[in-house]
Amino acid sequence: MEEGFLLEQKTLEGDLNSETSHQSSVDFLMNWFRKRSIFVLAYGTGCGAIEMPPTFTSRYDAERLGIRGAATPRQADVIIVSGYCSYKTLRRIIRTYEQMSNPKYVLALGSCTVNGGMYWDSYNTIKKLEDYLPVDMYVNGCMPRPESILEGFIELQKEIGAGKASSWQKYEENHEFYRKNQEAVLGEKVEPSYEADWYLYEGGL
Amino acid sequence: MSSVLFVALPLLFGFSTPILGYFGKNAVAYVSTLMQLFLLYLGFDLLLNEGFSIELISIAPPLGISFVVTKVSLLFVLLFTSVMTLFSLYYLSYRSEKPYRDESKFFILINMLLAASIGLVLSSDIFNIYVFFEIAGISAYILSAYEKSSSALEAGIKYLITGAVASIFLIFAIVLIYIYIGSLNLGIIAQHFELLPFQIKLLISILLLIGFGFKVEIFPLNFWVSDVYQGSSTLVNALFSAIVVKAYLFVFFHLLYLFLPHGEFSLFLIYLGAFSMLAAEVAGLRQSHLKRLFAYSSLGQVALVFTAFALQNTQAIQAALFIVLAHSVAKMGIFFALALIEKEHESMESETLKSLNSPFLRVILLISMLSLLGIPLFAGFVGKLLVLKSLALEGMLPIIMMIILASLIEAVYYFKLAGYMFTSDKRRDVLKVTWAHKTILAFLSLLLLIIGMAPFLLSEYLFEASKLMLGGVS
Amino acid sequence: MILLELLLMLLVAYGVGFLYYGLYRNITARFQRRFGPPLWQSFFDSIKFFLKEESTSHGWMFYLGPIIMMSGAITTLFFIPFFKETTNFSGLSSYGNLFVVLYLLVLGPLGNALGVGTGGNPFGAMGVTRGLSRLFALELPFYIAVIAIMSLSGSADISEIAAHQSTMYALAYPLLFIGALFSFIGMMGQSPFDVVGAPVEVYSGPASEFSGKFLALLMSQSAIYTFAKLVLMVNLFLGGAQGFLELLLKTFVLFLFVISFGSLYGRFKTPQSIDFLLKVPTTIAVIGLILATWS
Amino acid sequence: MMINLSNYALGHIVLALEMSHLANFFAVLILLSMGTLLFLVKNYALPKSFYALSALLSTSLFLIVYAADYLLFFIGWEVMSITTYFLLSFSVSQKTLHKYIIFAMSSALALFIAILMIYSTQQSFLYSDARESFELMGEFQGVFFLVLILFAIFVKLGVIGFHYWLVDAYEEAHDIFTAFLSAVLSKMGVYALIILVVKVTQPMLALAIIGVMTSIIATFKAIQEDSVKRVLAYSSIAQLGYIVTVLGVADGMSGALYHSLIHTAVKLLLFINIAGVIYMTGRDKFSQLGGLIYKMPQSFVLLLIGIIVLAGMPPLGGFSSKFLIYSALLDTKYLLLLSGVMFSSASAFLYIYKLIYGVYLGHPSHKKLESAKEVSLSFLLPQYLLAFILITLGTFPALIVPYINEILLESSLTTLSFTHAGELISAFAQFNGLIVMSAFGTIFVLVVIFFVSTRSKAKEAKNRFDIAYCGEEPDESTHLHYGYSMGKELARVGILRAIIKNSSSHFYEYLGKQTLSFAELFRKIYSGKLSVNFNIAILFLLLLLWGSLR
């Protein structure tokens, strides 16, 4: 009877591609590649950042699932908002999120992103990440351990594989809603505005 | 027309000036310029119809005036008369703003100077040489002390003392020669000179060397030159460097070739000349006073001529004659231009060139300087090339090295001046130059350019002249 | 026929390049006591980036940067013959020689540096500066070794050098090989000298501004360049190869050595790596050169 | 074909002109640079004397090139130095001008002594007798002759010990004249090196070693410079270092000729380009320029071609000349020389990239640069012409090999084997420029087609601040023009600090001070007091007597 690491590997991967969904073969292939290789932006926003090293290094090794760190938002697919998010950090998260190239996903860790967590009454943190950024996957736990983060990643990969993770389209469609909330919290106009209307243009070569 | 006129006419003019005084203030000036023009005509007339003759006028048996007019002495006579005419023409238009005080005395002096130097060149009697040596000296001392400033006075005294010392040595030499050989005529002395015992010959030549050394501005004896140039007025400087030095140089080497045709001392003289050129240039490096600077540069050039003459072969002498011509023309150009600058800027420091604002004068100064340096397209280069070529033939490498080093140092401080003139700096108002000055200066620079570009015009004439000089026909 | 052969060479290089890249990630993972990603993970990464919705570009020069890099890589590949004797799979190497290859190796990165420059990202400029200042320190020992080999085999043509090696130059002249090996590690971008693209220190250096398909192109060209350099080193020092199997074997052994050496060492700072390269490998190579030319 | 001027003899000196192939080659270089620079002249308000002086300069250059005897050669050399002095004086500071003229005059006079030494043994200045007269010279005199000649040429070439005047003069001279200076005047040094050293004596290893040292040190000095013209000045010293190296080695003549052609063309291209940038922005420092690529795109592309050639990259002409140099060096057994040259050309990439990055790429360092527009056609046309020449030499490297072979035959050296224009063959290997260029071109096009057809479309960034900047948002005030001072960190590396830090200027300043203090000593002798002078006179008299009586 296997146990230990191999079992864990099998169970995690076991039902990875069980999610059957009706999408054209081209989309299926495209999503299959997007599922197999995920670049996570190396940007620790809150206290969850301390969970990232063990997830990506030897013990929990996210790389075996094709998940790797990426230095700049240009190269990244997934941004992890790990934990409480003060106004100051929110401004940087929005700026980085808008610089990532589509399709991009947000992984929110901890309860602070859900409803403010233990800082529910703090004057300085936002209570509900949903209003400011479209979130694909929540991983609760007041800082989830690497296993649950990996679990979260697997779920995200399943959704990507099935083509259901389309938060970045949601961000583009109702952009005013997000921008209004952001400006309500961040005070004056969120710079740079041109980043937002960048999506409205058609690509070149 | 006999060659004695060259000496007689200026002296005659000298005595007649008081009479001319009555005819009006500038009568003296015009008459003297006319007289110099006539002398020039006389020179050319002699040149054209080959009037080479020997004039013997004996007053008392040993004493008398004997002139010998050969190609080379005629060359010098022509040089002197043309320099003097150019000088007086230049002075005619210069005197309208700033005349010398009691001009008539000034004209007497320059004519006496001219007569004496021509006499020196022509005479073939050793006592005559001494007489003209003295006359030229005296007129030069007074000319250098002409202005009423302290430096002029100091220059005059210094010139007087050195001149006196020089003449003492010369008279000793002449007395010795007269005792041992008995005659004053150069030809006879030349024949008997070899027979003299070595010590006596040595003593005479040393005395002659020192006697003429002062005047010929050789290294240890040329300390007085820079102070004299600084003291005397710029125009007079032109005369000194163009005429006086050349006359003494010619006479010294004329005697040398006559007495020691085999050139026993030539090696020593060559080294002496090269070293004095180097010393003069190095001393000039630190100079900031323009007149002293050009004094040192003319010391250098004269030393170069000295080395060339000391080589005692026809090519070297031809080169020396080239340099003499080029140097006189260039120095005249420089000092004439400096006279104008001094009139305007009052200060003769080299920084004044920075504020000089007349493109014409800048070009003139530049051309003369380049020619003095020996830059190819100008006259100086021909002379320098020939000297160095003949030195190369003799295989004297160290000498070539010293001369080239000296001309490098000369280039350094000349281009410092060129740098002042040409880099942009705060300029004074434009310095206007009358058309008369312009024509004379332009003529001088053109002359330099022509000799530089087409030296073959003169090379045959100079070649025969140098053969003659070496041949020592007296 | 030649076109087909060139295409085949390109496919082989592309495939083997990504295979080696996957092996590299697995072997370094095993060094770090973890299971590495699946073998073709790098291939998946590059294809994923090709399939991105859009990628930011900063003007036509930025757009052309990675393209020049890729074409430089492919040209270098074509000028290196795969095998020793036979003329097939020798690409265009009969028209070029070792000097052409040495300079083509640098043409790609220089073209890309222009793209990075127009991108305007200061971290990109910093990465390029480190790359260029490291480059000349790398080139010195490599050039000394290569020159020694060229003079030994009497010609600058790669296939001739490979043919000339009765016994491998690596064995015949070990000092030369060691000197060249040090700089080869740097050329492969392995650890002691890979400060150029350090993800944390320099925000991934030159690649900081490249997104989407530019990044994909950079990944695929690095695969081709790796394979081209490996084949070059095999031809120069390991006596060339007769067949595919021998070629793959030798290249893999060399690659294995380079990765394991790389995964054991931390990163040098740029002045440190220049100082080291100009001192140790250069003296080794010079001694090798003197010994080689003396005998 | 020889025109004999002997009837103008100055006392039997034979002056002769001659139309040798070597002379025509260098005449072509002069014409090329004069032709291209004439385009630019109408953009600048130059004083009339500038034209007169440049006419005189070009006549002196032709005189140098076509002279068949050393005297005419020297006259041309001297006139060239003097006219350069006056052309420099339009814009150069007094100090640099003075430095220049001291070096120029000392080099000219050293040459004069050397020529006189030739004359003294053979009684003729003609080139043909030079070789015998050199043999006739004694051992010591021969060495002294070579020292003088090399000193004169090294000053003109700006070899590393003697470049004290060159870099400042290049930087401060008028842009057009700097181009002319670096493109042509240095070639006169090369020509002098060929006729005075290569043709007279057998190849000297010392010359090659000096060449390598020059190129390495000049390259590292170029990397440290901030002013664009100073970088180009040092880079032309380095490139000339290659020529000197290859001339110091057996049958390096072909490499030297080819490289001087390439160097003239590429230096003209670079200097005209930089002149255009300075004309448009009025700035010539890397720290003040930057980000001009999309405002001056054509100049950018032309500079790109220029730096590819300067670096010696395969598709373009630079590689063909480097290839010949490397093969020539490979023939000799001095392999360390070749590695030195390749090392210096590898480390040259740093200042080559800095040239294009500092000026065109990155962010503009000042708002004024935003208003820069493309330069007028008068700047671009010459650059296109030069770029065309370089590209054709890249694709057909052996185009001029037949002509070089004629020169080699003329001076009885081994010629290069030649098949067709595309293939350049040297002793060690051959390469086909056509195949390299077309391979690179077709692959480039194929990759572009593939790249355009991928699914992911490239979207233009909104403006220059839209960069990944760690979450921050840069604006007008943030300093983004990094990388313009790249290469400064090399000074932290032990070995390189030695090369970069100490320079020859202290030595020359010391020398200057010493001569001035020595002159001061001499002036004391000419002091005013009469008594001192008389003592000296008497001293001299005694010395004279003692000397003669002994």
Add this chain to the structure above:
Amino acid sequence: MFKTIKSNFATADVEVKRQDLYKVVIKYDRLSALIDFLYNNYTYKILNAITCTDWIEEGHFALTYLITTEDRSNTFMIQTLVGREDTKVESFSKKFKQAQIMERDLHEMYGIDFIGNDNLKELSLENWVHTPPLRREFDTLEFVNEHLTFREGREDNVDVKAETKRLRALKKAQKEADKKAKEAADASALKENEDGK
């Protein structure tokens, strides 16, 4: 040392809180003189912290300056009382460089203005326009409810406090019922024993 401080700075007597910690309360105008005195004579060269406690009832802030000796053997707590409304305090950033950051933080959190500190812009709160948050009149919960929105819970969500109370009551009732049932069972078992006996 304590006597000299007490005498010339007219403070309450120095309190030795710990072997290496002394405390003294001083009026504001003598504060800088005391700090200079300690700095020069007793090597108290290091400023550890400037803290402020808000005594809203008494209506004043208590500013405490902690300075330590060079060899870190001993710390001195100097406390002054300053007013709460737009207080102006003289800055020590010239004497101690680190004071600049501490004062900047106090300015942001308490609104105290430090004269002489050249850089008092915001430290961690960007674009903060409301009252300085650490003042006690600022109620965070009320601020949060006013400015931010919470996630509205599920339909069947109940108030957390009421829910916990209800659950606790339920458990208690349950316990009592069991106890009662047990007693009934014991009683019946006791009765059976008695019947059985």
